[in-house]
Amino acid sequence: MKVATSRSHTEPLALVELPSRKLRADELRVKVVAAGVNPVDWKMREGGPLHLAYSVIGPGKPFVPGIDFAGEVIEAGEKAELAVGARVVGGTDFSRGQHGSYATEVIVKRDQVAEVPANVSFDDAATLPVPAVTAWMAMQEHQKIGPGHKVLVLGAAGGVGLAALQIAKMLGAQAVGVCSSRNVAVVESEGAIAIDYTAGDPLEAAKAHGPYQLVLQLVGSDTYPLAKCRALLTPTGKVELVVIQPRDYWAIAFTGNVKTLLGAPNRARLEPLVDAMSKGRLNARIEATFPLADAEKAHERSRSGKVVGKLLLHP
Ligand SMILES: NC(=O)c1ccc[n+]([C@@H]2O[C@H](COP(=O)([O-])OP(=O)(O)OC[C@H]3O[C@@H](n4cnc5c(N)ncnc54)[C@H](OP(=O)(O)O)[C@@H]3O)[C@@H](O)[C@H]2O)c1
Structure with a gap:
């Protein structure tokens, strides 16, 4: 199989041939058709706690970035519960000794993947794992967002942000999305109220549409101070920090x-999201x-912080 890797973060990612290992009884070998690019993929290359964790408990060298993938099962262990040919979407997990999804194939377990119906393309499915699951966890597991609630998304035009606007709408809530002027139309096209951060203090502007049951922080509190975000909440509201800073x-x-x-x-988090995608929601x-x-090149674009929606890789 081929993987994209580099010996250090200063060297560009390049394709390398690695031997495929034998499958265990509870594992699936998936031919990757599309891999999603997330900022964590290049952040991990640069070091930090996740890189350290990968080197200590991960699959060992080389470091293969990537979590999100969609593709087809090409080999199934006898206890893996899915058959060859199944269309799946999921996320790799280095704590289970798995390398990342920037590869022609990945080995995962059944609880890591959801089946993808024929009316959802592999490309569309591959946009879901980290971005939509993160938004889903904030709105369904940490908070119970529903009709009548307002959700403020700071960083609304990126991968997580656009998923969050759609999931909020799906749950019956009103989303308010903070973005630059070039992305106002994109945010509004998801049924959200857009606040242009280039036109003044966006947290001041957000007051008029609150209070919020959830403020989803996708940018950082050096840009959007926590005290100001907390002041926008309902009495039971929460600020969910997707980007966490020492302060x-x-x-x-x-x-x-x-x-x-x-x-x-x-699997449990992806199934309702795949279902929503197959129903056009x-x-x-x-x-x-x-x-x-x-x-x-995809990492260079992702590092710019200007991606609208998602970047994908095709092995
Ligand atoms: N904790 C977790 O599990 C977890 C999970 C997923 C993501 N994350 C982190 O969350 C962050 C967002 O992830 P992502 O995948 O959505 O990233 P992304 O797709 O790269 O986000 C890019 C978007 O950020 C917007 N943006 C940049 N500066 C902004 C600002 N000052 N105010 C509002 N929007 C701004 C840009 O829109 P404009 O051009 O309109 O500014 C751009 O569309 C990343 O740092 C990522 O590492 C963490």
């Missing part, structure tokens, strides 16, 4: 309304698709 630690520890969120795709927005050999 946030005191608020996480000492206030009741600031929570951290680690998006973890699995959740749509993918794909900015660009790169061949796996150009994974480095």
